[in-house]
Amino acid sequence: MGYQYDTLIYNVRIASMQNNGLPYGELPSHAIALKDGKIAALIPCDNSLSEVLKQAKNVLDATTLISQDEDEGEDEGANAKHPWLLPGFIDCHTHLVYGGNRAEEFEMRLQGASYVDIAQRGGGIKGTVEKTRCADERTLRNTAIKRAKRLCEEGVTTIEVKSGYGLDLDTEARMLRVAKSLEQHLPVSIQTTYLGAHALPNEFTEDPDGYIDFICNQALPYIASQNLADAVDVFCETIGFSTSQTERVFSSAQKHGLPIKAHVEQLSDSKGAVLAAKYGALSVDHIEYLADSDIPLLAQSGTVAVLLPGAFYYLSEVQKPPVNALRAHNVPMAIATDFNPGSSPLASILTAMNMSCVLFQLTPEEALRGATVHAASALGLQDRGIIDVGRLADFTLWDVETPAELAYCINGHRPIAVYKEGKHV
Ligand code: NIG
Numbered sequence: 478m479g480y481q482y483d484t485l486i487y488n489v490r491i492a493s494m495q496n497n498g499l500p501y502g503e504l505p506s507h508a509i510a511l512k513d514g515k516i517a518a519l520i521p522c523d524n525s526l527s528e529v530l531k532q533a534k535n536v537l538d539a540t541t542l543i544s545q546d547e548d549e550g551e552d553e554g555a556n557a558k559h560p561w562l563l564p565g566f567i568d569c570h571t572h573l574v575y576g577g578n579r580a581e582e583f584e585m586r587l588q589g590a591s592y593v594d595i596a597q598r599g600g601g602i603k604g605t606v607e608k609t610r611c612a613d614e615r616t617l618r619n620t621a622i623k624r625a626k627r628l629c630e631e632g633v634t635t636i637e638v639k640s641g642y643g644l645d646l647d648t649e650a651r652m653l654r655v656a657k658s659l660e661q662h663l664p665v666s667i668q669t670t671y672l673g674a675h676a677l678p679n680e681f682t683e684d685p686d687g688y689i690d691f692i693c694n695q696a697l698p699y700i701a702s703q704n705l706a707d708a709v710d711v712f713c714e715t716i717g718f719s720t721s722q723t724e725r726v727f728s729s730a731q732k733h734g735l736p737i738k739a740h741v742e743q744l745s746d747s748k749g750a751v752l753a754a755k756y757g758a759l760s761v762d763h764i765e766y767l768a769d770s771d772i773p774l775l776a777q778s779g780t781v782a783v784l785l786p787g788a789f790y791y792l793s794e795v796q797k798p799p800v801n802a803l804r805a806h807n808v809p810m811a812i813a814t815d816f817n818p819g820s821s822p823l824a825s826i827l828t829a830m831n832m833s834c835v836l837f838q839l840t841p842e843e844a845l846r847g848a849t850v851h852a853a854s855a856l857g858l859q860d861r862g863i864i865d866v867g868r869l870a871d872f873t874l875w876d877v878e879t880p881a882e883l884a885y886c887i888n889g890h891r892p893i894a895v896y897k898e899g900k901h902v
């Protein structure tokens with residue numbers, strides 16, 4: 478007789494991240510049943526559990542994963558610590574495929590040069606473009622695997638990766654292929670984003686609008702036809718692209734049926750978020766300089782606000798994103814690492830969560846929702862980010878008393894188990 482479930486894990490406290498009125502959407506003392514890579518059932522651990530256990534091919538008592546207090550004696554069965562089960566983390570904004578590094582630029586900044594100064598002198602993103610263009614696919618892949626592995630070790634099961642360090646079509650396509658190939662090397666899903674409009678390449682210095690023509694008429698059609706990207710992003714900024722240039726890229730993305738994401742209001746209030754909302758963007762990212770008066774537009778368009786405290790920290794910024802106003806308008810806030818060589822060499826989603834609390838005053842629950850349910854929305858993914866029947870069985874188990882500990886500690890925790898699409902990895 479076939480089994481109803483492939484795997485059943487019991488004695489867990491589930492932080493479902495649903496809105497069930499309890500902090501973290503808690504489902505206390507539950508079992509989770511998995512079938513074909515998805516969550517098949519969520520079952521309270523009561524007297525009926527023994528019947529359910531017979532219906533699963535593999536059964537795991539989660540309390541056996543953690544060392545129980547020795548002095549618990551005979552009560553151990555009833556009082557044994559139940560691990561917390563959380564949705565796999567989703568890092569919804571990274572640039573982790575790139576050549577070289579920017580340690581030298583870091584030293585220049587420590588001596589007083591600003592991020593903008595360095596960019597204007599041809600360093601910054603353009604420096605990484607030079608090194609990425611020279612890097613072959615194998616080198617790019619090997620370095621990217623190492624970086625992504627760090628994220629996976631903390632329980633990240635989905636990563637968004639942007640292009641944007643090639644700018645020419647060949648290198649952009651190479652970056653996107655390398656990003657997607659990480660799925661072959663690590664237990665992770667990759668979402669790719671074409672960020673051709675990240676910086677103006679040297680070959681177009683005299684003709685910025687010509688570069689936008691190239692993106693809209695050549696690069697984007699090719700990338701869309703080859704299914705290389707799941708979304709399109711633009712760096713709308715004084716040192717990036719103007720709103721009218723940004724709008725041309727958005728409208729071209731829309732023509733090709735690709736959803737929009739945008740780097741906006743990171744260094745100035747350029748009104749990129751207003752434009753992104755007009756185009757129904759999935760997310761606006763950074764947004765330190767976002768004006769309170771523009772927030773209702775994001776609420777209306779269902780756009781997620783992606784906070785990137787790593788870049789804020791690393792660039793010693795002082796202008797904070799308008800968290801209170803975002804909250805007041807119920808704009809979902811996601812948290813991501815922005816892992817990149819220049820503004821956020823941060824290979825830790827847990828540290829990003831901690832930073833979002835310390836630097837931006839999010840609550841630990843907001844931080845955890847930001848790296849799960851809201852991060853999924855920032856990528857337009859409805860099949861993950863919460864623990865519920867029918868969703869992907871991407872989840873992690875933790876030896877903590879409360880999920881808040883994950884945002885409270887710095888480098889204090891690693892998951893005691895990670896499941897990716899139903900498989901223990
Ligand atoms: O998200 N703001 C633009 N892009 C990246 C930085 C990239 C870089 O400096 O290499 C960011 O901060």
Ligand code: FE
Pocket residue numbers: 570571572740815817
């Ligand atoms: Fe970024």
